[in-house]
Amino acid sequence: MLINGELKYESQKLGMNYFRVALVLFGAQLLMGLIAAIQFLYPGFLFEIFDFSVSRMVHINALVVWMLYAMIGSVYYMIPDETGEETVGIGLGKLAFWILTAAVAVVVLVYIFIQVGPGNESTIWFINEGREYLEAPRWADIGIVAVVLVFYYNVFATYMKGRRTGIMTVMVANLFALAGLYLTGMFFTDNISVDQYWWWWVIHLWVEATWEVFVGTLAAYALVKIIGAKREIVEMWLWIEVLMLFGSGILGLGHHYFWIGTPEYWWEIGALFSSLEPVPLVAMFVHVLYDWGKEQGHCESKGSAHALNNSPAMAWVTANAFGNFLGAGIWGFFHTLPQVNIYTHGTQFTAAHGHLAFFGAYATILIAMMYIGVQGSYGIKKMTMTFKTKMALTLIIFGVLGMGVALTIAGYEQVLVERADLGGGWDAYFIAQDLPWYIQAQGWRLAMGVVTFVGFIYLAWDLLTIGAVESAQEESEGAAAAAAA
Amino acid sequence: MESAIYMPQIAADQFLGIFIVATMVLIFGVGYAASITLSKMGFIAKKWQLFGYAFWILQVYTLYDLGMRIHSSPFTTKVLAVAMLAYLFAPHLYFYLIDEAEKRYETSEDGQ
Ligand code: HEM
Ligand code: HEM
Ligand SMILES: [Fe+2]
Numbered sequence A: 001m002l003i004n005g006e007l008k009y010e011s012q013k014l015g016m017n018y019f020r021v022a023l024v025l026f027g028a029q030l031l032m033g034l035i036a037a038i039q040f041l042y043p044g045f046l047f048e049i050f051d052f053s054v055s056r057m058v059h060i061n062a063l064v065v066w067m068l069y070a071m072i073g074s075v076y077y078m079i080p081d082e083t084g085e086e087t088v089g090i091g092l093g094k095l096a097f098w099i100l101t102a103a104v105a106v107v108v109l110v111y112i113f114i115q116v117g118p119g120n121e122s123t124i125w126f127i128n129e130g131r132e133y134l135e136a137p138r139w140a141d142i143g144i145v146a147v148v149l150v151f152y153y154n155v156f157a158t159y160m161k162g163r164r165t166g167i168m169t170v171m172v173a174n175l176f177a178l179a180g181l182y183l184t185g186m187f188f189t190d191n192i193s194v195d196q197y198w199w200w201w202v203i204h205l206w207v208e209a210t211w212e213v214f215v216g217t218l219a220a221y222a223l224v225k226i227i228g229a230k231r232e233i234v235e236m237w238l239w240i241e242v243l244m245l246f247g248s249g250i251l252g253l254g255h256h257y258f259w260i261g262t263p264e265y266w267w268e269i270g271a272l273f274s275s276l277e278p279v280p281l282v283a284m285f286v287h288v289l290y291d292w293g294k295e296q297g298h299c300e301s302k303g304s305a306h307a308l309n310n311s312p313a314m315a316w317v318t319a320n321a322f323g324n325f326l327g328a329g330i331w332g333f334f335h336t337l338p339q340v341n342i343y344t345h346g347t348q349f350t351a352a353h354g355h356l357a358f359f360g361a362y363a364t365i366l367i368a369m370m371y372i373g374v375q376g377s378y379g380i381k382k383m384t385m386t387f388k389t390k391m392a393l394t395l396i397i398f399g400v401l402g403m404g405v406a407l408t409i410a411g412y413e414q415v416l417v418e419r420a421d422l423g424g425g426w427d428a429y430f431i432a433q434d435l436p437w438y439i440q441a442q443g444w445r446l447a448m449g450v451v452t453f454v455g456f457i458y459l460a461w462d463l464l465t466i467g468a469v470e471s472a473q474e475e476s477e478g479a480a481a482a483a484a485a
Numbered sequence B: 001m002e003s004a005i006y007m008p009q010i011a012a013d014q015f016l017g018i019f020i021v022a023t024m025v026l027i028f029g030v031g032y033a034a035s036i037t038l039s040k041m042g043f044i045a046k047k048w049q050l051f052g053y054a055f056w057i058l059q060v061y062t063l064y065d066l067g068m069r070i071h072s073s074p075f076t077t078k079v080l081a082v083a084m085l086a087y088l089f090a091p092h093l094y095f096y097l098i099d100e101a102e103k104r105y106e107t108s109e110d111g112q
Helices: A010-041 A052-083 A090-113 A121-126 A138-161 A166-185 A192-227 A231-256 A265-276 A278-302 A311-334 A338-344 A348-377 A387-421 A426-433 A436-484 B012-041 B046-069 B074-107
Strands: none
Touching: A010 A052, A010 A090, A010 A348, A010 A436, A052 A090, A052 A138, A052 A166, A052 A192, A052 A348, A090 A138, A121 A138, A138 A166, A166 A192, A166 A231, A192 A231, A192 A278, A192 A311, A192 A348, A231 A265, A231 A278, A231 B074, A265 A278, A265 A338, A265 B074, A278 A311, A278 B012, A278 B074, A311 A348, A311 A387, A311 B012, A338 A387, A338 B012, A348 A387, A348 A436, A387 A426, A387 A436, A387 B012, A426 A436, B012 B046, B012 B074, B046 B074
């Protein structure tokens, strides 16, 4: 990730810059998570120095921002491949990158240093806008909109100018919805039900509709790129996935409208549509395996052993296919029916789902895109896994799964004690958190968080070094082959 | 709580059962899709498709069981039944479409 000399297009170099910042923010996210996890066990830890409210907020805001960075990076990276053109407004795009990154740095500093005190109209503008995951103050919100407009213009104009593939068509249409949804989380209302109603438009319609379609698009691109899957087939799957994802995901929104003061018809709507949401995730899973198996079969029948030209990326794409189904599909389906959600709502069960889903559905495929970027940056024809790649894969996946299981146990204890036994009041909330099942589970979560973090160090280290290692190896192999011939 | 909405409460000791059955619905669903896919891919022999249908039947049963456990409303039950029928046909529709696409692809030019 350090250099990108082999890239022919400025757009792809810009994409690599987005990946670099994304990786840094990913690391920051995990550090904040570790602090928050320690605070669950020792509430006095850094009290009034670095409060839980701050560490938790930075943890999840950094999460959203690094993912958006990696998403923008992926788009800039794939534009020239797909359209055959350099991004139209590349100069503007670079400027926007630096403005955005400076703004993010300022916002993070404000998050960390200035968060305590009374809230009023001016704090909304300068300190914190107060919507979980999207807490950036309003000046930054407006800046983000401006930067995203530049980005969208670049994508759209390049698309209109160049080749219009199916993958790019879905991308352009979907990005429009994705960016537009951000606007629904930008205005102030003093009615908490109204506020939550619109806030979920951003959160839910992002992660369960537009971001999922984005993932489908990336997977399609990656399959064409890594295993040489047939474009026509891949694109057909993509359209089917889009149909199913939007068909279930949009009205699945109702599963957040059970208890926030919204009308009761949402119970039926939310239950019905959201329980269909895992179906496209199964389809995406089957799709990746099917295409891979098929190309592998083609290669074997032709006598060439391996269909992959980038096995680290393919490993993460596979992790994505499976993790999406597990974290979003299974853990989501668990608590999506109102009869169940009335018990699990807002417990650690939700946190278990949040971790498994965000990781399984998004972190994985964005990491895969970073590996694709590294491969291009160093002009590597066939990239294989290093020891570090394997350590990163194993430790991160094991760590996140471990956190998921621990949080599920904590959530189950809350369901039984806090909700069912004690009726879910204020006292019940604290009593349940003092019992051994809960505390031990939080302990395990911290331990697994450390495992995840060690895995992340391997990941960052690998991304920084694998390009040089693999290209040197390829060169020496090439030299050896030339000498032999 | 005074309205006529159909929302029975569930006892806490039924919870684990609901979780497990809900998982089984999905696992069997993947099992069905996977067996059909793997046999279409030629990884496993055609006869294993029969196991796929066995998975589908198990999925129907576990979904029915889940519906009972959570006391779903008669309307929801009907919708779920229709969804299961659709799921039975879905993989076959995919592969039909893929075969058709492949044919067109093969007859058009070679390579990218
Ligand atoms: C990749 C996709 C997904 C991601 C990233 C994701 C993430 C999340 C997160 C972070 C929350 C907690 C929000 C909060 O802070 O209050 C949440 C809540 C929820 N999710 Fe998902 N989710 C995904 C897919 C799904 C799917 C497919 C389903 C259902 C089939 C689902 C069902 C739910 C439900 C019911 C809640 C509300 C939990 C509560 O009442 O506390 N999610 N999701
Ligand atoms: C070093 C590893 C990690 C640790 C120790 C950690 C810890 C935490 C803690 C303590 C919270 C607050 C939970 C609460 O308020 O109940 C949290 C929330 C959250 N974390 Fe992590 N985390 C880690 C990694 C991750 C990763 C890799 C992701 C996703 C890619 C992630 C996504 C989230 C989300 C979405 C929430 C909000 C969940 C909700 O409100 O339901 N975290 N994390
Ligand atoms: Fe949702």
